[in-house]
Amino acid sequence: MEKIMVETSPPLKGKVRTSGAKNSALPILAASLLGTEDIILEDVPNLKDIEVMCEVLTSLGAKVEILDKGIIKINSSNINNYVTRYELMSKMRASFLVMGPLLTRLGKTKTSLPGGCAIGTRPIDLHLKGFKALGANINSDHGNISAYAERLIGDKIYLDFPSVGATENIIMAAVLAEGETIIDNAAMEPEIVDLASFLNKLGADIKGAGTSTIRVKGVKKLGGGVHSIIPDRIEAGTFMVASAITGGDIIVENVITSHIKPVIAKLKEIGCQVIENGDSVRVIGTKNLKPTDIKTLPYPGFPTDMQAQFMTLMSLCKGTSVVIETVFENRFMHVDELKRMGADIKIDGRSAIIQGVDNLTSAPVKASDLRAGAALVLAGLVADGVTEIDNIYHIDRGYDGIEEKLSKLGAIIYRK
Numbered sequence: 001m002e003k004i005m006v007e008t009s010p011p012l013k014g015k016v017r018t019s020g021a022k023n024s025a026l027p028i029l030a031a032s033l034l035g036t037e038d039i040i041l042e043d044v045p046n047l048k049d050i051e052v053m054c055e056v057l058t059s060l061g062a063k064v065e066i067l068d069k070g071i072i073k074i075n076s077s078n079i080n081n082y083v084t085r086y087e088l089m090s091k092m093r094a095s096f097l098v099m100g101p102l103l104t105r106l107g108k109t110k111t112s113l114p115g116g117c118a119i120g121t122r123p124i125d126l127h128l129k130g131f132k133a134l135g136a137n138i139n140s141d142h143g144n145i146s147a148y149a150e151r152l153i154g155d156k157i158y159l160d161f162p163s164v165g166a167t168e169n170i171i172m173a174a175v176l177a178e179g180e181t182i183i184d185n186a187a188m189e190p191e192i193v194d195l196a197s198f199l200n201k202l203g204a205d206i207k208g209a210g211t212s213t214i215r216v217k218g219v220k221k222l223g224g225g226v227h228s229i230i231p232d233r234i235e236a237g238t239f240m241v242a243s244a245i246t247g248g249d250i251i252v253e254n255v256i257t258s259h260i261k262p263v264i265a266k267l268k269e270i271g272c273q274v275i276e277n278g279d280s281v282r283v284i285g286t287k288n289l290k291p292t293d294i295k296t297l298p299y300p301g302f303p304t305d306m307q308a309q310f311m312t313l314m315s316l317c318k319g320t321s322v323v324i325e326t327v328f329e330n331r332f333m334h335v336d337e338l339k340r341m342g343a344d345i346k347i348d349g350r351s352a353i354i355q356g357v358d359n360l361t362s363a364p365v366k367a368s369d370l371r372a373g374a375a376l377v378l379a380g381l382v383a384d385g386v387t388e389i390d391n392i393y394h395i396d397r398g399y400d401g402i403e404e405k406l407s408k409l410g411a412i413i414y415r416k
């Protein structure tokens with residue numbers, strides 16, 4: 001099995017461009033099932049998860065063509081299959097996002113239940129609550145879940161938690177439903193706004209994306225269009241932490257700075273200089289890293305997807321930092337690996353107490369999920385010796401060319 005090796009690296013310097021957002025591209029690819037004409041997506045990141053979603057679309061009867069680097073053409077005019085195979089669902093939870101589009105386009109959908117994963121049980125009750133409110137019948141047996149409806153009719157849906165996936169799935173189901181759907185306590189993430197703006201280009205009528213109330217007026221049919229995926233705010237944040245932790249000076253390009261406000265605020269609290277300039281952000285590290293506290297929250301709060309990377313950084317801040325994870329129940333799998341590298345972290349329920357240490361030391365470690373993997377790469381940049389990271393397929397699921405990009409900034413990182 002291939003591993004990523006990271007050696008003690010000099011302070012990172014230079015410019016790096018953020019790729020398109022994985023968590024925008026995945027629902028937008030799923031939403032492409034709703035279009036009846038050609039769709040061109042630009043700035044699609046080159047990732048394992050994107051490959052899997054393209055496989056899912058193809059298995060449902062869509063034509064998917066890679067036109068160039070980052071450019072994908074999809075034609076879903078003849079989709080004919082409403083069943084997502086277990087083998088694809090088990091590769092990636094986000095495959096569940098095709099349920100909403102299939103239900104509204106074909107009147108039925110069937111898939112295997114996604115099951116748990118390394119960051120928690122991750123139920124899908126809110127997705128199903130939305131489908132039921134629109135009039136779907138839901139059945140679950142033998143590990144499968146199916147939904148069908150002769151017609152979907154818009155309704156008011158209140159989400160008990162602003163789930164990103166449930167908001168996306170319900171929007172996608174509602175675009176072709178009869179009448180108006182109102183989603184209250186909807187997720188407000190930038191990826192929801194990107195999905196809505198894509199669907200509106202295809203002819204949907206969605207208002208309020210980015211606020212907690214989203215209104216979707218059903219239309220008869222969606223056409224095609226061209227859409228560019230927004231930059232990946234989590235990839236950008238990960239590079240920003242790489243600059244901070246190595247005492248570097250890097251400029252991250254292709255960033256929407258309003259999407260990364262909490263990351264910018266926390267890096268400043270830690271003592272870094274962060275200079276925003278249009279669609280780029282410069283992060284200058286410091287030798288005197290100060291402790292801080294973080295509580296993960298739905299957008300616009302601090303993103304859970306940056307929690308692990310910040311924990312690596314906090315391990316080297318002088319003093320005590322606290323992280324409270326409120327979004328996922330079990331997102332501390334990176335802690336034991338960081339401890340093997342010399343970090344001093346204690347877990348108490350959903351809180352982690354991090355006592356800063358003077359340095360980290362290399363060790364063979366395992367990525368338990370995508371962001372945990374990124375946290376270990378960051379630790380490797382400053383640990384003395386060679387850090388060997390296993391289970392790197394997690395990293396490849398969400399970071400487009402991570403070692404090329406970090407190498408260009410001066411990091412010593414390679415595969416073996």
Ligand code: EPU
Nearest residue numbers: 023094122123124125126127163164165166305327328370
């Ligand atoms: N939840 C429920 N019921 C549901 C759905 C969610 O209780 O029906 C709970 C989950 O168990 C979790 C919380 O709500 O505790 C948040 O889950 P959410 O549905 O918002 O997350 P998601 O849609 O499954 C997306 C991203 C994640 C990111 C979260 C939160 C994609 C493909 N995934 O997941 O990204 O952490 O939103 O921002 O968009 C990653 O990129 O590493 C990643 C895990």
